[in-house]
Amino acid sequence: MSSGPKPLSPRADARRRQILEGAIRAFAARGFYRTRVSDIAKSAGVADGTIYLYFEGKDDLLAQVLRQALDSFWERGEEYVRAGATAPERLDRLVELHLRYMGEDRNLATVFQVDLRHSPHFLGEVSRRIFRDYLERVAGLVAEGQSQRQLRGDLTPRQAAHMIFGVLDQLVTSWVLSQRNYRLESLTPVAQDFVRRAMVSGSSAT
Amino acid sequence: MSSGPKPLSPRADARRRQILEGAIRAFAARGFYRTRVSDIAKSAGVADGTIYLYFEGKDDLLAQVLRQALDSFWERGEEYVRAGATAPERLDRLVELHLRYMGEDRNLATVFQVDLRHSPHFLGEVSRRIFRDYLERVAGLVAEGQSQRQLRGDLTPRQAAHMIFGVLDQLVTSWVLSQRNYRLESLTPVAQDFVRRAMVSGSSAT
Amino acid sequence: MSSGPKPLSPRADARRRQILEGAIRAFAARGFYRTRVSDIAKSAGVADGTIYLYFEGKDDLLAQVLRQALDSFWERGEEYVRAGATAPERLDRLVELHLRYMGEDRNLATVFQVDLRHSPHFLGEVSRRIFRDYLERVAGLVAEGQSQRQLRGDLTPRQAAHMIFGVLDQLVTSWVLSQRNYRLESLTPVAQDFVRRAMVSGSSAT
Amino acid sequence: MSSGPKPLSPRADARRRQILEGAIRAFAARGFYRTRVSDIAKSAGVADGTIYLYFEGKDDLLAQVLRQALDSFWERGEEYVRAGATAPERLDRLVELHLRYMGEDRNLATVFQVDLRHSPHFLGEVSRRIFRDYLERVAGLVAEGQSQRQLRGDLTPRQAAHMIFGVLDQLVTSWVLSQRNYRLESLTPVAQDFVRRAMVSGSSAT
DNA sequence: CATGAATGAGCTTTCATTCAT
């Protein structure tokens, strides 16, 4: 999927990662716009100028953070999700994966919930691709389940994907903004149940 | 509900509204951070300095846009929602109201989906209150429905409120970001069905 | 000396004075530059725009404050000073007059000590004239005293006038800046003695 | 005496000085308030932003100019003044030092006479400390001379210090404002004589 | 490769002045 655009030396790759991680911490703490490049440099332990040896600028840095995180998300989870025996099970696994992945790194989650939302205004295509990627995969899962008659067929896969993503996304947002301290993963069963009820065939009580 | 903090002269109130509307257009077009105060002024048809006669600054302007919009949302919809005969019907009406209200003003919706998400980093309390207000009301609807045995009781009202909000919110976001041109309200039945299935008692197929 | 440039109606003259007094209070409180025209208006109890009916602008206002005060100083004191029987006595009276006049209105004194000093940079000619007026009169007193052999003749009248003014001026400045509360006039004997010793003939111990 | 607050690299220290000197020229030419930061930058030959790497802002710049000048004044002169054999001689040396120091740098003198006077309104404590420092040292000289019966004892050291300072200060002010071109130092004997007569014991002719 | 001092475009905000009422 992600053929790294430049095959970097291991040394250079480590440096790149170091900066990326500094950027995640910095963005999470203050938000993209309020984060200065020098904040990122400090957080990453490099000089300001060094950042420009590895990235084109602040915008590019955010784009790469997001891209990288999404790549690693699917790299790690795609196989796991597809290994579910039935469509509902595959949705369960998606829910679990989403909450677990985000729950593991609150800083990264913060960047996703806050700065990714803001990015359409300046990352344009990049930003849209990130959303599209996610939604298309979920839509794929849904379509497959529908064709196997395991999921209800009276909504489009895209619509379903949006709503499922919406549920997960809001749980993450609320966790990120929450003052309280709880584990995001603990919401897995509740979310699984919610999505299952909404997606599995059966009469909607009217 | 909202006792305007300062009783302004009609003239001043009109001016205030004029600026607020200019701000919504400007924020929607470029996002809060990329919008200059002079953009707002131009969009509102006033001089830069005039803005500071009515607002404390850019932050205040966004806060007021959000507050005002939320106030008018509930002012307009609370009664309508509560007029539903049963809890599922009240949820239906909430879904309908949310999509209709947002669908009516794409600029305002854009500000909500994009800038409100970004605001915790700088509007702090204001921002949190806006989310809290919304969620508490929905949680109230859910709790009521649960005590009347019309909604399933095996999740907390807050959790339910988050997920319901997530569904609606994501439909709005996707509409706002979409290049295609469709009416947001047209998604009402789909969303109602999704929420109903998820919330009305009945066995979740496992 | 000062033939008021415009013979105003009594009503208008009262208004003019009202603004002038507001300006003195405002300038004293914050200094010329930090005083906004609207501060002056508030302090004088008129609308901002009204000020421009009586003065050309902020600069003009300061110039008039200073001019007016100096006029009234000499109007009141010239006769008194000249009524001294001998030159030393006339100097005594000058010292007394200076300290009494300034001591009577701390606000006015503040404007003189602080803003008059700053004014050469923007009031140019006006500012210079105010200093010159004062110094020429004192120099006149000294010259007269010298020709009557009552004051030492081994310095120029201008030099003497500067140093005498310097003594008085510094006492006023220090009073204006002082946190303590004492009457400026109480320094009269000390200053008179200082000036007398410095100016009356007699061998300077070497 | 002045333990520089931050031990800067030689390079940084040179830059700092360069800006300070640009600021003195700029302030002298137009006065603090009418000087724009960009004027200072231009006069110092650096970019606007560079100034903020070395100073906190315009106010800080003026404060540092004044502080630095006063430090260097005493650093250079304290020993010289105290080396006078008698109190009158020490006063002579103070007068000489004051006029010589100021006479050497008309720009710096201008800043002192004009902007230091204006500064109480915005430099508060800094400004007060500068005056206090000077006056206390002179008062110290006077008190010492009084206890040795070399200066008249019928005025307080502070009062004497004020008046002596007033004499010197006014000579500097008048030199700074003067259109004519003369050497400030040339007034040394006159001022010495004036101060001596005023301060050395001996009957004041009444 | 790495640094961080220097740059200067760009932004928010203030406030003297004007003029329709």
Added chain:
DNA sequence: CATGAATGAAAGCTCATTCAT
């Protein structure tokens, strides 16, 4: 005459980016 809402030029300051070391 008096008002004060509106104006918009002007100014201080920030910070992404560059480049000499």
